[in-house]
Amino acid sequence: MDNKIKAALINLDKSNIWHPFTQMSDWLNDDPNSPLIIDKAKGSYLYDVDGKKYLDGVSSLWVTLLGHRNPKIDRAIKKQIDEVSHTTFLGLTHKPAIDLSEKLLKILPDNLKKIFYSDNGSTAVEVALKMTYQYWQFKNEKRSFFLSLKNAYHGDTIGAVSVGGADLFHSRFRYLLFKSYFAMSPYCYRCAHRKKEIEFPVNAENFRDHNMQMGCQGQCIKEVETILAENNKEIAAAVIEPLNQAASGMIIMPKGYLREYANLCKRYGILLICDEVATGFGRTGKMFAVEHEDVKPDFICLSKGITGGYMPLAVTAVTNEIYNAFLGKYEEFKTFFHGHSYTANPLACAAANAVLDTLQQDEILQKLQPKIKHLKKELALLSKHDKVGNIRHCGVMVGIEIVEDKKTGKPYDCKLKTGAKICADIRKREVLIRNLGDTLVLFLHLTMTNREISKIISAVKIELDNL
Ligand SMILES: *Cc1c(COP(=O)(O)O)cnc(C)c1O
Numbered sequence: 317m318d319n320k321i322k323a324a325l326i327n328l329d330k331s332n333i334w335h336p337f338t339q340m341s342d343w344l345n346d347d348p349n350s351p352l353i354i355d356k357a358k359g360s361y362l363y364d365v366d367g368k369k370y371l372d373g374v375s376s377l378w379v380t381l382l383g384h385r386n387p388k389i390d391r392a393i394k395k396q397i398d399e400v401s402h403t404t405f406l407g408l409t410h411k412p413a414i415d416l417s418e419k420l421l422k423i424l425p426d427n428l429k430k431i432f433y434s435d436n437g438s439t440a441v442e443v444a445l446k447m448t449y450q451y452w453q454f455k456n457e458k459r460s461f462f463l464s465l466k467n468a469y470h471g472d473t474i475g476a477v478s479v480g481g482a483d484l485f486h487s488r489f490r491y492l493l494f495k496s497y498f499a500m501s502p503y504c505y506r507c508a509h510r511k512k513e514i515e516f517p518v519n520a521e522n523f524r525d526h527n528m529q530m531g532c533q534g535q536c537i538k539e540v541e542t543i544l545a546e547n548n549k550e551i552a553a554a555v556i557e558p559l560n561q562a563a564s565g566m567i568i569m570p571k572g573y574l575r576e577y578a579n580l581c582k583r584y585g586i587l588l589i590c591d592e593v594a595t596g597f598g599r600t601g602k603m604f605a606v607e608h609e610d611v612k613p614d615f616i617c618l619s620k621g622i623t624g625g626y627m628p629l630a631v632t633a634v635t636n637e638i639y640n641a642f643l644g645k646y647e648e649f650k651t652f653f654h655g656h657s658y659t660a661n662p663l664a665c666a667a668a669n670a671v672l673d674t675l676q677q678d679e680i681l682q683k684l685q686p687k688i689k690h691l692k693k694e695l696a697l698l699s700k701h702d703k704v705g706n707i708r709h710c711g712v713m714v715g716i717e718i719v720e721d722k723k724t725g726k727p728y729d730c731k732l733k734t735g736a737k738i739c740a741d742i743r744k745r746e747v748l749i750r751n752l753g754d755t756l757v758l759f760l761h762l763t764m765t766n767r768e769i770s771k772i773i774s775a776v777k778i779e780l781d782n783l
Contacts, residue, residue: 317353317365325365326351352743357384360761360768362748373749373772374759378562378594380625382674383763389624392670396663405433405660412665419672420631423603425612428633432652433660437593438471440617440630441555444589445475446654447615447638448553451587454641454650459552460494463543463586467501469563470555470591479555482564497547499539501561502569505706505717505725509535516706523572537576544584553587553614558605559710562594565755566715568708575609587638588613593630597621597671598681598762600711601688614638624671627664680762688712690766694773703780712760716776718783719754728754738779745775 329351330344343351352370356363360383362370372380382389396412403410417431432447434440445462452459464470468481478493480486481501486493504510504518511531520526527534544551558574561567581588590613595605599621602608606616614637619630644650658664674680688711695714699707705719705727718735720728728734735751742749749772750757758772 317355322353322365325353350740352748359383359385360764368746370743370746370748371768371772372761373747374757375621375761376625377750378599378759379620379623380761381597381621381671381763382624382680383761384625386624386670386674386763388674389626389667389670392666393626393663396666399662401663402658402661404657406655410660410662410665412662412669413660416665416668416672419669420618420633423672424616424633425604425606427612427614427635428616429636430634430639432632432634433665434630434632435628435656435658435661435664436471436630437591437617437619438473438476439656440593440619440632441470441479441589441591442473442475443632443654444615444617444634445479445553445555447632447634447642447652448587448589450652451638451641452552457549459550461547461551462494462496463540463551463554464496464498465501465556465561466498467503467561467564467567468498468555468557469561470557471593497543497551499543500536501564501567502536502573503561503564503567504530504532504570505708507532507536509533517708518570520571523570523576526570526572534576537573537580540577540580544580544586548584548586551584551586553589554581555589555591558590558592558595558611558613559600559608560595560605560713562713562759563752565717565752566708566710566713566757568710568715572609574606574611578609578611578613587615589615589617591617593617593619594713595710598675598684598711599713599759601681601684602711603675603681605710622671623664623667624674626667627661628658629661629664629668684712684762687764687766687769691760691769691773694770698773698777698780701777701780703783712758712762712764714758714760715752716756716758717754718756718780730754734783738776738783741782742775742779745778747772747775749776 353365354362355365362372462479464479466481470476470479477486479496481498509532518529520529559569590606592604596618614635616633623629642650642652695707702722703718705725706717708715720726735754739749739751
């Protein structure tokens with residue numbers, strides 16, 4: 317692109333636009349050439365207006381699943397445009413959404429029987445929260461509170477923020493929010509209860525061995541139990557990101573934690589909402605994270621990868637037990653009064669149908685397993701680096717926590733913006749990644765090659781060497 321046109325575009329961006337999760341004074345003061353204008357993509361790469369290419373190491377914030385400009389998804393959307401691009405879902409229906417519901421119910425845990433559509437991850441969670449709240453009213457119980465975890469992230473709308481446990485994003489809104497209980501996060505690397513002298517990470521086969529090795533006695537799950545034991549009559553539901561608290565820096569739960577958590581919900585009669593907005597559709601190595609621990613929640617929330625990263629779409633999948641409670645005569649007003657203008661947008665559903673077909677027909681998850689092994693091997697080497705405090709890894713989701721002192725885990729002064737600087741500098745190596753504080757995040761397309769994976773890891777290593 318001509319430099320003058322490019323400069324004019326950047327000027328307009330800076331004068332007109334407020335970017336999400338962005339300190340705009342940093343954005344405005346950046347080197348004038350620094351904002352990347354992306355105008356093309358193909359496979360694992362994004363291209364800027366100067367034709368420079370970048371490996372998309374975060375799946376365009378966790379949405380792209382099967383590469384950019386995937387021919388099957390492209391075709392499905394183009395075909396749908398020639399039929400109908402949008403129609404309301406209030407009182408009407410359409411084939412793409414019907415087909416998709418059938419495909420989803422085939423792969424979701426078999427206790428989930430109904431699909432409620434919306435258009436982003438936050439709304440998928442809001443829907444589940446509102447459904448549980450209303451459900452308990454039908455049962456003549458007043459349950460107004462929720463159980464969540466510290467470091468949890470469920471989206472940015474007020475209901476989702478109410479069950480959010482990431483202080484940086486959420487604490488400012490405290491007085492605006494409904495009440496939730498927060499148990500401690502299973503963040504083993506920074507856990508105050510672990511024996512400080514143990515070798516980290518601990519790779520125990522089950523939760524009990526893990527707790528023995530950590531010397532922590534499973535304090536994190538004990539807190540869940542205490543909260544439930546004391547307050548279960550007023551808690552409507554527990555909400556959790558299964559296996560991975562992604563937005564707080566890829567905090568991977570120890571093996572068996574999720575199973576225990578689900579058992580406790582069952583024992584205390586609390587509905588369980590699993591937010592698989594980040595983990596769904598293969599990112600953990602299985603279709604859904606709950607499969608790893610054979611958990612069957614009352615709700616699963618899905619979005620992000622569902623359309624391959626093409627279109628906004630979300631799903632709240634529920635049991636018949638929940639669905640049936642809302643049935644009744646019109647004048648009983650048991651209706652779930654909730655919906656969005658773009659609920660079940662047909663273009664988005666067409667994209668999602670193509671994604672699910674491709675996952676199956678191209679045996680994407682089978683082919684993914686050796687890639688996960690390859691990634692694991694590369695990460696094992698990287699974890700020896702003296703700037704790496706802890707690497708957390710589940711499927712193709714990775715958090716690399718960098719520290720000033722490997723031995724003590726002492727973090728860098730946050731004013732140094734070490735993580736952000738690395739992510740800016742690594743662009744020179746044709747790689748785009750994002751940081752959450754000083755945790756570098758990789759979130760890979762399922763279709764990335766081993767070579768592309770290695771290229772990202774070696775770029776990270778060079779940046780760490782330069783620290
Ligand atoms: C991203 C995310 C959300 C929010 O999704 P949006 O589409 O950004 O609203 C909710 N839950 C989890 C676990 C997420 O990762």
